[in-house]
Amino acid sequence: MKKYFLFIIPFLIFGCAKEELKIPTLAASGIQELHDHSQVWMFFEVKNNDTIAKVNRKNTISSTHWIYNIDKRLPIRTFVPTLIKLKEKHSNSMHSKEGTHNYFSYSDTISKKLSFFEFDATVFKTDSLLSKYYLKEHSDIYKNYNNINLTFNPNNTWINDAKMENGELASTLNDFIDFSSEGSQTMLHLSFNQNLLYQDYLFYKTMIENISSPSILINNIEFIFDPKKVPDCGCE
Secondary structure, eight states, rough: OOEEOSSSSSSEEETTTEEEEEEEESSSOBBOOOSSSSEEEEEEEETTTTEEEEETTTTTTTTTTEEEOOTTTTHHHHHHHHHHHHHHHHHHHOOOOOOEEOOOOOOOOETTEEEEEEEETTTOOSSSSOOHHHHHHTTHHHSSSEEEEEEEEEEEEEEEEEEEEETTTHHHHHHHHHOOOSSSSSEEEEEEEESBHHHHHHHHHHHHHHHTTTTTEEEEEEEEOOGGOTTTTTOO
16 A cells, blocks of 8 residues: 655655655745645656656545645646546545545745645636636626736736736736726636646746735636637737
8 A cells, every 4th residue: 555755845755656746836825734635646757758747646535635736847738637627526526525625735935834725716717718808708797897817828927918027927916906996896817828837827826816805806717728729828
């Protein structure tokens, strides 16, 4: 029987084979203690010159919390399809238990502890549709919000149609919300380039979560897009 060994920073070790999995490192506070949980492992692997996620979930138990240990070098495209299936399996199993959740794991560089980020509410939309087009198609749902579209690429980020320079996203976004809200509740809509690495994906997720408040909501739908199918994504 395989056993799991968790090391705080900056990697996790899986089982007797001692396969190394490099988890994201973030300066972000999170949940640091979970009881009654199972582990899902997604390892970085190169096969036929293509990066893939090698998945191991043999010891998952539906009645427990599920912790997803995902290698930080994996692009979004390699693990989201599996994530969707496993998340659905966890919630719909006949053995599922109310009050159990799904968590991403990462290393918190502030506390120097393994931490967890819940993502139960996240709905992954993978048909290469940017959030701004989804809003147009469902304008009645979002018409009362101050809607802001955020697009995350490997080399740049965008607030609506404005390209951000390195390190200025958070401060610019806060200023833009203050300027544009005019008393309305703001909703942030997130679009992620499928080539974005998991390290960066979770960095942006935790950053945006820290901005949220009763007056700043985050759409739980996340738009995962293929840049080859979206000509105006600003992906250069």
